[in-house]
Amino acid sequence: MTESGTRTAFPAALPQVCGVVGGGRMGAGIAHALLLAGSEAVVLERDTDAAAAAAGRVERAMRASADRGKIDDPAPLLKRLRTATRYEDLSGCGLVVEAVPEDLDLKLTTLRAVEDAVAAGTVIASNTSSISLDTLAQALAHPERVLGLHFFNPVPASRLVEVVLAPATGDALRERAVAWVEQLGKTAVVVHDAPGFASSRLGVALGLEAIRMVESGVASAEDVDAAMSLGYGHPTGPLKLTDIVGLDVRLGIARYLERELGPRFAPPALLVEKVEQGHLGRKSGRGFYEWPGKA
Known part of the structure; x- marks a missing residue:
């Protein structure tokens, strides 16, 4: 009004x-x-x-x-x-x-x-x-x-x-x-209105768990992504998507959701480390994947 x-x-x-x-x-x-x-x-x-x-x-x-x-x-x-x-x-x-x-x-x-x-x-x-x-x-x-x-x-x-x-x-x-x-x-x-709305909340939860799997040696980034693409029909796996979105962007959202919703959204150490190293994904030329010509 x-x-x-x-x-x-x-x-x-x-x-x-x-x-x-x-x-x-x-x-x-x-x-x-x-x-x-x-x-x-x-x-x-x-x-x-x-x-x-x-x-x-x-x-x-x-x-x-x-x-x-x-x-x-x-x-x-x-x-x-x-x-x-x-x-x-x-x-x-x-x-x-x-x-x-x-x-x-x-x-x-x-x-x-x-x-x-x-x-x-x-x-x-x-x-x-x-x-x-x-x-x-x-x-x-x-x-x-x-x-x-x-x-x-x-x-x-x-x-x-x-x-x-x-x-x-x-x-x-x-x-x-x-x-x-x-x-x-x-x-x-x-x-x-809710922290992370619908898409970011679900997407970040999946992405963070995928990063934890790579961090703990469960599977490579390529194999985690293939499992979601071939097994669940995702057009892009969660780790390649993280590279496209930007690791720094994902880290910022994860920290916000951790504050609002609790420790289940705590960012993995591997994500923090990559951001500190400047490996931000496609825009920097390197993240979980190499992106030739994108740096």
Whole structure:
């Protein structure tokens, strides 16, 4: 509800102009999805160099889509991409998705800056994979317009978006968010706010146990992954997936879940050791696997 007591009306269709704060691999993927759905995308980064790098990521993703036959010509879509370095440049957005690293203080600072810059009817979404949506929403003046839109990496190939509801999120926004996800060509899974939501909580639990198995010599990373892929139909084994997500990201989520849910989410020593050594997975060129050319 607004301060006047009237209900906020959220647009039924995906807003014509959407913003993404953070143009890393995840943020660029979200911008790619928004462009494919017909929206303009404004990607906000910390400076001009980072903004240019973000634009390059979106362009490469779009050209890869063309190579796979998903689109004909990326040029018209890329004309709807803009980059920015000031929060004020998000003022015309109907939806802004925060996609900065998984750090509570950083996300709170980012979301407050977004709220100060956008119109009263703008929906503010966080791509957080584990942090409490209620904690994020209650830090803003209008928590009723905040929800989670948890995309999965790599966004262009993933068919899932987790729609996470904070206690203040109303039914109208829930319905709109599910419709927006469908417009993006993906499937919405609606979950209520809880540590790790549904996907991260289950995915991290599996990943941590797989790491413990490697750590204790039960099996190699390759064989653990093969067991889950061939035996249970997982498209990617839990250790290769950890490399794709980033070992540092998995470690951060595990530590958060350990604080919230107890010692069953305590990170294995092997995970901590690899992160300390800079073996972060695909983005560093080495994790549980070698990734030639990715460092």
